[in-house]
Amino acid sequence: MHHRSLQVAALLAWAAAVACRNVQPVFAPTLEARGDCDDAGDVNYTQLATKLSATAQIYLPGSDLFDDAVARWSNLSTPVANVVVVPSTEHDIVETVNFANQNSLPFLTTNGFHGSITTLGKMTHGIEIHMSQLNSISIATDGKTATIGGGVLSHNLTDTLWAAGKQTVTGTCECVSYLGPGLGGGHGWLQGRYGLVSDQFVSMNVVLANGSLITVDENSELFWAMKGAGHNFGIVTSMTSKIYDIQHPNYAMETLIFSGDQVEAVYEVANEQWLTNGKTMPVDLINWSYWYFDPTTDAEKPVIAMYLIQEGVNTVNTTYTQPFLDLGPLSNSSLSGTYRDLAAWTGISLDSTPCAKTGNANPRFPIYLKSYNTTAQGLVYDLFKQATTNASTPFSNALFMFEGYSQQGVKAINDDATAFAYRADNLLVAPLLTYTPNGPALDEVAYKLGNQIRQVLYEGSGETSLNTYVNYAYGDETARAWYGSEAWRQERLHALKEGFDPTGKFSFYAPIA
Template identity: 85%
Template sequence: MHHYKLKLAAFLAWAATVTCRGVPAPSHEAREDCPAGSVNYTQLAKKLSRTAQIYLSGSDAFDAAVARWSNLSTPVANVVVVPSTEHDVVETVNFANWHSLPFLTTNGVHGSITTLGKMIHGIEIHMSQLNSIAIAKNGKTATIGGGVMSKNLTDALWAAGKQTVTGTCECVSYLGPGLGGGHGWLQGRYGLVSDQFVSMNVVLANGNLITVDKNSELFWAMKGAGHNFGIVTSMTSKIYDIQHPNYAMETLIFSGDQVEAVYKVANEQWLTNGKTMPVDLINWSYWYFDPTTDPDKPVIAMYLIQEGVNAVDAAYTKPFLKLGPITTQALSGTYRDLAAWTGISLDATPCQKTGNANPRFPIYLKSYNTTAQGLVYDLFRQATTNASSPFSNSLFMFEGYSQQGVKAIREDASAFAYREDNLLVAPLLTYTPNGPGLDEVASKLGNQIRQILYEGSGETSLNTYVNYAYGDETPLAWYGSDAWRQNRLHALKRNFDPMGKFSFYAPIA
């Protein structure tokens, strides 16, 4: 890769200027943002640190940096900058602004929202080199680079007898989910990923580097709508002593014929009549087509995950066992095994860049409407079990975390709006891209499923998780429909990003 890592000397010799060639220009207005003539990236290279990197279109390094987990409505960049200091980020933003170039920050590249496709040229700022992790001497906080990945943080803290809330999937970044709130295995104890934030260094749209903490008006917005306001080069998070290293999981595989009965039990156990998920328990389930288990319809995989034990308490498993699952499996290990047990470890399929499109259609719920569960199961079955279906590898995800730590924090404490909801539900429609016609079929199916769940919820507004968002939802769905929330976000946007530089990921307006 040496000849692709265009560090200063090689870069200066190899590419004096690079034009905005090959930029899709569906309209005159879109084209105007790309300055006439050429952009001299050598001027940027001169200002970056020695270990910063610049990749130009056409190189293997560029292709690897821009590759995404989902290939639906992806952003288009002409150059990738890989900063190694926060000053490199400042210089890159200033350079982009000077040349009227759009820019987009990336790291884990698992965001699949279609609004990313609005970036049709510009600079990708790839944060992978800003990956430092430093635990404070008092052991209560850690300072984390803006490019740190979730697994790296978990492993580094674990080695020191510490942990904090991160996203569940090992291959996602730490801050990407966190800026949208961030669900995680430990949220029942401590709250969301963003609830751990103490302070952060942020490069604003104008290139200024500021520190944001509880004394800043921007702190509220960064915890739930942070993608709209700046680039976090580093942040300080609360961390905790490991209290319960051991975990157990019981996996129960059910026939789809039992769909209403399974979720009726889940409701009765934890979600209705004033009950709540125990703080030491997580309830996940997946629907997927596995012809080796059932050649006719998707199975239901119910995961009961318990903290601090070597076997899941029979009080949690017995009501499900009474339904007669097809198979059961008991596992025991540590916190670090959870991703592998639930199929989201580094070597699992969801962590691979396969070229597929992977749109999700998320909705928050307070409990399961079992009739709606049956209706959407039928739709999912029809879409996944047909031999010619492009969606046969799709997955339906039901995430039921313990909520005590989330609900212990006031609803107005951050831009994350959905502390009162108990379930995160999302069909993931995986398919090989084959033109806009198939994309439209996927969009129609995903939204039809979500609409049934919404109507069955009895809610008056659609509540969605911005980190899973499809892209056709509104800012009211991403950030809360309360007028005061929208007004506050719009006011902050006018103050900190009046030109809308950060508008490619679930924009506020």
């Protein structure tokens, strides 16, 4: 039997079933196993099924496929879907959006990991559009661009390009999608060379809120907004992006583990080397650090893991490492390999814990900084220590992330060129307060702690506005913090939102309004 016939037959069997009776059609089981049967409403999904391509899929509640598709990396203020559509063509997305509009159903596009913003919880019913089948990658004959499906993951893109001697800027974590971070700007290992993920976009096919499919490029007024605030405007079915010949395949990393007692001294060295007195991070260097509680190293307080990552070498230059070695770290170690090893080295590969759906809540509280205020670093270390090491803490697995990328490629592009607003900032900082959900009281504790930490950093920054990374956002930061506080930015975004999505169908992820 033709696959679509199976699909339609299954849906007809479900639709004909008495409400909540445990019918098991070939394609998907009934609504029984997930919540109240009324959640599905009176919508007849067979009408949608007949319009989709033969390899599109529809998952109904009660099936393992449905449960896997709706499971989130972070279980805090999560969206709720009654059905999952897995399109295999961009026309499937057009049909799904039109169907949703005809039936007054909300819809939300998903792909990959790490979208944890609390505004997603405003999706209380509707259709999840899962992008995993739109995973094609095609390199142009001139080798300068690639056309990339809207469901492609960073890991798959990196490996496919690498096999062809090419690479481009992607998110650092292997299990995030290529596009998801890019719509919010998108930081990556190669941004010092080439700019943000979104700076690579040449054109994109976009399904708008009204179901129309358009091509967006430099001739479209929407192109500016898609590069930094793109979650608000449409579903990108594919995009053409710049790619580059691999110039520096080999990389080295030095890991230095410090005691928390050294927190101010460690970040003073980072400031002196790269962030103050007119200095900048060298284009071939990335400096990350993590704070975490590791009782096998220090049973009383979190350690500081300082990563110095350098391209084009087999050993990190002593010019970069010696000032930190002079502080007397608890330990230091060296690694050498290629660009493809970076995610594993920093604990964000496909096999790493951050790429697992554990049932935990994973809120982050990001802030951009230009340099470290070492006094503020000491204060937030004390807050983090108290939160992660007391005997009854739910936050013992929390992680504090300090990401210092090279910035030359990012700053080479004018501040007003895209909706991404924070090219002048040098550091992306965020506590990740991983915990097992246990009701709203614990959620409130995490919320207060995360914002207390962020407020200390903000006050220490001397900035007049809170600058946050929309892809890490908690959800309470406001559009001014996500997209820039300048009046002209907000006015331009609001005007585009009114023109392309006046009823706010794309407003579950960091809404402009």
